[in-house]
Amino acid sequence: MLERIKQRLAAFAHGEPGSRFEGRYRRVHATKRNPFHKAFFISLGLFVMAAGVFFLPAPGPGMVIIAIGAAMIAQESLWMARLLDRIEVRGRAAFLRIRENWIAMSLAYRILLLAIIAVGLLGLAYAGYSIVAAWRG
Numbered sequence: 001m002l003e004r005i006k007q008r009l010a011a012f013a014h015g016e017p018g019s020r021f022e023g024r025y026r027r028v029h030a031t032k033r034n035p036f037h038k039a040f041f042i043s044l045g046l047f048v049m050a051a052g053v054f055f056l057p058a059p060g061p062g063m064v065i066i067a068i069g070a071a072m073i074a075q076e077s078l079w080m081a082r083l084l085d086r087i088e089v090r091g092r093a094a095f096l097r098i099r100e101n102w103i104a105m106s107l108a109y110r111i112l113l114l115a116i117i118a119v120g121l122l123g124l125a126y127a128g129y130s131i132v133a134a135w136r137g
Helices: 002-013 020-029 036-054 061-074 078-104 107-136
Strands: none
Touching (some): 020 061, 020 078, 036 061
């Protein structure tokens, strides 16, 4: 079973950016399956996405968990597969622009930007702590 998962991930990773999710959808739907399979995967994907929303305040795992849930839904929904393909292409382009700008910045600007981000994150953490403390009484 683990080997099969590795093969599926490898096939997905080698797909063309912008058509990976739709390709996965087509591969899944090329085989005959149990009729409850679609409902199960969509329900499970929605549950995983809800868990991701719950974990959003934690640094990091919330968005990853939401992405996993969306990918589970995408293998059963052509609409979601196409949406994730568009998001992937736009996300890659945005990442490249940010990376180019980061490389072009001087060290002083990088340090200043990181300090601003750190202060903002500390402010969000303090606000979250204050809300939880007020809620608890």
